[in-house]
Amino acid sequence: MVAGPVRGKGQKGNLAKPLVFTKYGDVDWTDINLRHLRATVEIADRGTMNAAAVAVSLTQPAITQALARFETMLGVPLFDRRHDGMTVTDAGALLVPRFRGALDHIASPHVTMARFRALIALADAGSYPAASALTGLSIPSLHRAVNDLSLSLRRPLVRRRGKVVMLTDAGVRMARAFRLARVELMAGLAELAALKGHETRSIAIGAMPLSRARVLPAAVSRFLRRRPGVRITILEGSRAELIEPLRNGAIDMMVGALRLPLLEADFEQAALFEDRPVVIARAGHPLAETQPAMADLARYPWIIAAPGAPLRESWEALFSEQGISLPVVPIESGSVMTIRQLLIDNDFLTLLSPDQVRVELEAGWLCRIDTPVSPASRSIGVTTRASWRPTTVQAEFMADLEAVSQR
DSSP states (O other): OOOOOEEEEOOGGGTTSOOOOSEETTEEGGGOOHHHHHHHHHHHHHSSHHHHHHHTTOOHHHHHHHHHHHHHHHTSOOEEEETTEEEEOHHHHHHHHHHHHHHHHHOOTTOOHHHHHHHHHHHHHSSHHHHHHHHOOOHHHHHHHHHHHHHHHTSOOEEEETTEEEEOHHHHHHHHHHHHHHHHHHHHHHHHHHHTTOOOOEEEEEEOGGGGTTHHHHHHHHHHHHOTTSEEEEEEOOHHHHHHHHHHTSOSEEEEEOOSSOOOTTEEEEEEEEEOOEEEEETTOTTTTSOOOHHHHHTSOEEEOOTTSHHHHHHHHHHHTTTOOOOOOSEEOOOHHHHHHHHHHSOOEEEEOGGGGHHHHHHTSEEEEOOSSOOOOEEEEEEEETTOOOOHHHHHHHHHHHHHHTO
8 A cells, every 4th residue: 555645525615625835846826926927928939038028018128137037936947048039948848838828817917916816815715804814915905906906807806795795707707717827827836846856746636426436546546656745635525516626726637427418618528437337225125136127126215316417317217218107215315425324224225336335245234136127327537627737747647547447
């Protein structure tokens, strides 16, 4: 067994809150000047200081000084200076795409780091006092930064209801974009720290119930044997609970049952394997060691996932395709731990992957009941943001997921 920095959180209240570190090696992302970021991207895109200076409305000496200060802060040169222009170094090749991605999410030259931090802090903390405690910035400076951002963008980002401050729809969208920009900055600086020999990279995984049974633990173990210094955070939840953390950048990927068709345009899916669920009951259930008809199965109460889940759809099809009314479902749950205990103590039936209750089946606490017809299979895979660019270690982990799934 490999000991690694794996963290897990299952509480719903924690799911939308990213694990944020400001410092990577000797660089703090909150010290980055966004104008310097834009200048760096323009130099990379245009190849000369003069052309970049025109693009960002700076003089050539000013952009030269800005780049020098930025490289000093990062501790590495981003460009090789040549007589015919500028070419990116290895560090520049790592960072410039991340900087470009961050700026694409920010999408406005009016955003400064102070305004950027203030809006994210307010969105994450929920109030100005809490945002002040989170960042160490004063409440007046946070107010001023958010108000200045609203004025420069010509749209209200917050509204007050009594003593409560809430983000407007525009504020929610902008906070989400800023969080994704922060993910890009954090990923770039973590890659830079790794280039310098300091491992600060991380992978945040949203784990749906089936993934926690075998495939995710196997992939994590395989990965940590090669990369013991990478920090892994696993957030447990249903798809509905993990959607917003994925969309906001709090998690990098979501592993579990796929939705076919995929309705969210900002997500992408990749299948890992096909899982075929089976009917599970307690050992000694009246239907155990029999050859029940579908009508026999329909006479017992069931515990099944809520409507909309792929497993629920498979269960409904199991009966409807035989022209049999759906059984009574007194309990809707996707928690394997809860279902397992309820099955052991009662005559409920459920539909689960054998992998999810493998230990209980082997121990003889639960049993599998054969059915006249087989439930439909479901695709298990990875869901990511369409805009997501994995770091080196995140791409390696994806490959490990694919490798263990092939088994």
